[in-house]
Amino acid sequence: MAYDYQAVHALDGTIGAVPGQRANHLAVHRATAIAVVLAAPGHGAEAAGILVADGAFEARFCGPGEWLVLSEVHAPETLVAELSVRLGAFAFVVDQSHGRVALTLSGPDAARILANGIAVDLHPGAFAVGRAATMLCNHLSVNLARTGVDRFDLVVMRSFAEAFVADLKVMARSHDLSVDFATR
Template sequence: MAYDYQTVHALEGTIGAVSERRANHLSVHRASAIASVLAAPGRAAEAAGILVASGEFEARFVAPGEWLVLSDVHAPETLGAELSVRLGDFAFVVDQSHGRVALTLAGPDAARILANGIGADLHIDAFPVGRAANVLCNHLSVNLARTGGDRFGIVVTRSFAGALVDDLKVMARSHELSVDFDTR
């Protein structure tokens, strides 16, 4: 027997459209192409070179020889296959597109909002643009990347996305924060 499954975003029905986008805004990405890449033993330098050479991927550090790769160019259904072809025997690739949710927190108070729940130094000198790390946001494990001066990318597992959004709203209670699905 064949089943027809429909993809529903983890946060569908839990956040609504905002009437006014505020200076501090949390964007939830609807369809993100995300993959985990683990370098083959002794091949981390080659794998990193391939990931960095292409402008189609954003490779975020997870651990030595391991990256979380996001792409706005590739569809979630094709990112893993494209990375596997490009990386060949240098790395192992696992599609994470349907198991993770990507968010972007942007605004003049973004670092202050995150500091209410993250025990890492988010000053621009300590955590510059392009830096990424796995951190705890309150009780949830997330991958956090600074993607601009006042802009942070956050990737969380799908099952914890609702809890993370709720936590971020509480963390931002002294700052005006709007939350909505990304319009791109």
């Protein structure tokens, strides 16, 4: 028997959008290509070199020898194949495009909003643009990347996405925040 599978975003119908483009904006990305890359023992440097060399991949640090790789260029269906070819025996690649949800928080109060749930120093001097790390936000583990002084990318596990967006709304209660799916 044949089944028709439908790809449904984890936040479809539950996002509770706060419309408009206010001072701070949380954009939820609909289809981001995401993969987890784990370097083979002893090959961390080679894998890192390959990931950095290609501008089509955006590698976010998770742990030693482990990265979340996002791509705007590659489709969710092709990212893993592309990475496997490039990395060869240096690393293991697992598709996470439907396992994680990517969000972008931007605006002048972005760091302040995040500071309501994250205990890591987010001053640009301590957590510079381009840095990424996995950290605890309230009770959820999220991968936070600083893509600009007032711009952060967050990647959460799919099943936590709804709770995480709800948390962010509470964290931003004293700031002006709009929430919606990214138009792109």
